[in-house]
Amino acid sequence: MNLHRMLRAREAAGKPIRVGVIGAGKFGSMFLAASQRTPGMHIMGIADLALPRARAALARVGWPEASYAAPSLDAAHRGRATALTEDAMALIADPRIEVIVECTGHPAAGIAHAQAAIAHGKHVVMVNVEADVLAGPLLAEQARVAGVVYSMAYGDQPALVCEIVDTLRAEGFTVVAAGKGTKYLPAYHASTPATVWGHYGLTEEQARLGGMNPQMFNSFLDGTKSGIEMAAIANATGLQPPEDGLAFPPCGTQDLPRVFAGSTGRVEVISSLERDGRQVVNDLRWGVYAVFEGETDYIRRCFSEYGVATDPSGRYAALWRPYHFIGLELGLSVASAALRQEPTGCSEAWRGDVAATAKRDLRPGEVLDGEGGGMVWGKCIPAERSMALGALPIGLAHGVTLTRAVPAGSIVGYADVVLDEASPAVRARRAMEAAARPAKAAE
Structure with a gap:
């Protein structure tokens, strides 16, 4: 302060x-x-x-x-x-x-x-x-x-989530879930730069006049940016990504404690839209949240006395920020x-990864167009699963050629593409993976 x-x-x-x-x-x-x-x-x-x-x-x-x-x-x-x-x-x-x-x-x-x-x-x-x-x-x-x-x-939302998580932990609370809100429907995973503006309610001309980059905005819509941000939070806080990717449950702020009651420490993105497209009441589209546990009767009584938002049992409570200033x-x-000499959030271990996932059937010889493009989106999964699958990270999925077919919905692997192993980004990634293997083996 x-x-x-x-x-x-x-x-x-x-x-x-x-x-x-x-x-x-x-x-x-x-x-x-x-x-x-x-x-x-x-x-x-x-x-x-x-x-x-x-x-x-x-x-x-x-x-x-x-x-x-x-x-x-x-x-x-x-x-x-x-x-x-x-x-x-x-x-x-x-x-x-x-x-x-x-x-x-x-x-x-x-x-x-x-x-x-x-x-x-x-x-x-x-x-x-x-x-x-x-x-x-x-x-x-x-x-x-x-x-x-x-x-x-x-x-940016990852640092703000890290701040809330750190604050709650420093106060002695166990954080059971944390993340952010966004606009999401399952169909958005297939969105491309050619279709993105319809989902935002804009025409191509309006987007052009606003100087909006369709590939960047598509990354926010198709789930990739959410996956990237949740993986960053996992790496900084120790909270874990879901095994098969984010679920994006529809959830308003009043329902956060109920939706995440019983969770054991995960990152998750909540949707501002119901699955039928209706707006969620008290949505958190622009904000961040953490759900934490009151582990004694006295703490839960304090929650009640001071109007803390909880689930029906009074055991799980939520803290959120409705927006961020970027x-x-x-x-x-x-x-x-x-x-x-202190970071506002920093990766401490490799726990979450973002795997390139096919939006459509991909053919050998095609060149991937990366984050926010028309071919792959980024799914947030545990780093351990990513290593086991040999998953291609979304950050390396731009300008690389496919060597074999990948069905829609499948994770693209290193074995499916030709990478330039001499590039600094690939070398850095390989070094991080190599450092993670002995740690995983020791566990």
């Missing part, structure tokens, strides 16, 4: 946290909008492969043009301004930058940037949940050895990493 005080102290001392941001998309733009108003924080550089897009984003969020016109990082440092660059590795290498915020959303790029930042002694705030789920436990261990922080992004809240992760 002291981050603002600590930030003001850094400001007063003339030593703001110097930050490098990689990727000026939606999440990055929201952070940039908020950071302009945060004392003790200096966005020294922004790396993006499309500088006109980055300039347009900064103008859109209200940055004065002069503030991001520094011709170099040296000039940005001297003038408390911001330099734009296409060279993310140069930004990472600058010794004056303390924290790297990775916002690309590209798994391979995220892993490469995180490993480079860790090697240069930088703290890493990993907005890129795709990269975190593909190799987060490996990156977290590399950061620990290097003495830097590797952190989830506060404002990148507008990211500064808490930056401040926590730099000032407290």
